[in-house]
Amino acid sequence: MPELCNISFPGSDFASITLECHKNLSEHLTINNSPVLFGCRTGICGTCLVEIIGDIPPSQPDEQEMLETLAPNNPHARLACQINVTGNVEIRKI
Numbered sequence: 001m002p003e004l005c006n007i008s009f010p011g012s013d014f015a016s017i018t019l020e021c022h023k024n025l026s027e028h029l030t031i032n033n034s035p036v037l038f039g040c041r042t043g044i045c046g047t048c049l050v051e052i053i054g055d056i057p058p059s060q061p062d063e064q065e066m067l068e069t070l071a072p073n074n075p076h077a078r079l080a081c082q083i084n085v086t087g088n089v090e091i092r093k094i
């Protein structure tokens with residue numbers, strides 16, 4: 001059995017979802033199951049900016065550069081399209 005990770009969206013009407021760990025988050029969030037909106041899905045447009053609480057790998061330099069521009073004072077800010085889900089996470093809109 002693959003390890004499963006729970007994705008929850010506190011403060012929204014969207015239900016939690018469960019997916020296999022170590023997958024890219026944006027591949028599993030659709031317009032029907034996600035409060036997160038996506039644009040480019042490649043880390044350059046900033047549409048998917050969210051706050052994420054949970055045990056996930058730190059941002060890579062390209063994502064870090066975007067975050068310093070979009071949300072410089074928020075240590076939990078991430079680009080949802082760049083997230084590799086490695087544990088349970090809570091996602092909030094910014």
Ligand code: FES
Pocket residue numbers: 037038039040041042043044045046047048049079080081082
């Ligand atoms: S969808 Fe464009 S940066 Fe994530």
